[in-house]
Amino acid sequence: MIHSSPSAADAAVAVAAAQAGAEAVRELYGRPLDRIDKGAGDFATAADVEAERRILDVLRSARPDDAVLGEESGxxxxxGADRQWLVDPLCGTLNYAVGSTLVAVNVALRDGAAAVADPFSGEVFHTDGRAALVRRDGADAPLAPTASSQLVDVNLDPPFPNAPGFRAVELLGHPDxxxxxxxxxxxxxxxxxxxxxxxRAAYVTDGGDLSASVHFAAGIALCRAAGCVVTGIDGEPLGEAGRGLLAAADTQTHALLLSMIRSQGS
Structure with missing residues (x-):
């Protein structure tokens, strides 16, 4: 596993890279964009490609000795670089392609700093690995997880590698x-x-090891720095043998959801 020391400097790079990608996403929004078929119903657009190009420009300029794993460019x-950045230039491509603005730009240094930009609200959620903050209009404020909304986001997209032991749709119908x-x-x-x-009170998704995923690494880093409870859907730590993701605002919410998930296999 690649390790790195959290730092404010790396967080600043993550924020700048995410903002550069978000700017491209905003600029190309609403334009007719060709779809680049990636198989299995997945696709990218010119916005994904351009956002990743701008992110890479920032990372190469600021951290030329680091490696990068980009969703579109690999x-x-x-x-043999000691450090690796994980880049998802446009998470929510299908939303974006049909005119929805529920998308994110994710940039994370593996085991280190991270940033998630919302291109349309202008917010950038970021962490240096210790503190978790949100930047609005140039000012930072600390993130404060709470389950008070009682809203739980559940990823219903295939594949479902842990079925039949876990099915997200069955969780939604659980009486509790x-x-x-x-x-x-x-x-x-x-x-x-x-x-x-x-x-959100929690987020749940099926999957394998998501700790080094270009889609999830930045959000996981934010949740950990903010003090959320982050495990796989089996309650085990994230890692090579991981199973999906259960990120909850507090221990009670995590325990409740984990109990519901485990009841599917009983």
Whole structure:
């Protein structure tokens, strides 16, 4: 695993890179964009490609000795680099392609600083690995997770690698879930940042090891720095043997959701 020391300087780079990508996403919004087929129903657009290009420009300029893993361009940078940046230039491409603004730009230094930019609100959620903050109009404020909204975002997109032991749609129908929470489906990892910001009580997704995912690494870093409870859907730490993601605002919410998930396999 690649490790790095959290720093304010790295956080500043993450923020600048995410803002550069967000600017491209805003500029190209609403224009007719060709779809680049990636198979299995997935696709990218010219906005994904341009946003990633601008992000890479920032990272190469500020951190030329670091490696980068971009969703669209793959691995970049020096072979054997000690540090690696994970880049998702436009999370929520389908939303974006049909005119929805529920998207995010994710930039994370593996095991270090991270930033999630909301191109349309102008907010940038960021962390140096210790503090979790949101930048609005040039000013930073601390993130404060809370479960008071009772809103839980659940990713319903395939594949479902942990079925039949876990099915997200069954979680939504669990009697305790219906009584305690209200479901939301944003279809963008912006929702993971919202857990750290107190706008969601929790986020749940199926999957394998998401700790080094270009989609999830930045949101996971934010949640951890904000003091959220972050595990796999099995309650185990994230890592190579990980199973999905359960990020909750507090221990009680995490325990409640984990109990509902575990009941599916009983």
């Amino acid at each position: 691995k970049q940078g020096p072979i 879930f219906v009584q305690r929470f209200r479901p939301r489906v944003v279809s963008s990892t912006l929702a993971v940042a919202w857990v750290a910001a107190g706008r």
